[in-house]
Amino acid sequence: MFVRLAEGYHVSENLENTIRNSVITQIGKIAQPGEIIFVDTLPKTVSGKIMRRLLKEIVTSGTVAGDVTGLEDPTTVEHIKAVVGKQEQV
Structure with a gap:
């Protein structure tokens, strides 16, 4: 979650x-x-919808293979990957 x-x-x-x-x-x-x-942030489309697919991808594979150009802030994906990576090391 x-x-x-x-x-x-x-x-x-x-x-x-x-x-x-x-x-x-x-x-x-x-x-x-x-x-x-x-x-700190969640990956959202420009219309404000949370991209749950990207969150699932990050948790299962540690990366995002899909297109992130439609995101409100594409740097959010890198931030979440870093947070998930830190938690996996603990």
């Missing part, structure tokens, strides 16, 4: 537990995320 924090929030174990518990409460235990990845 990718999470973009709002202003004033910081990554912490307590926040991660709060997110997990919120998902369990609102959706159910079956939807509990295995991993929570905190990022």
Whole structure:
């Protein structure tokens, strides 16, 4: 699960537990995320839709083979790849 924090929030174990518990409460235990990845931005199209396909590609293969020219900010992909790479090393 990718999470973009709002202003004033910081990554912490307590926040991660709060997110997990919120998902369990609102959706159910079956939807509990295995991993929570905190990022500053998400890859969005110029119309504002999140490109979930790119997020899945980064997690499964560590790269993006598709076209990213339609993104609002193409540098977002590199940022997310770096964050995912750091988490895999831990």
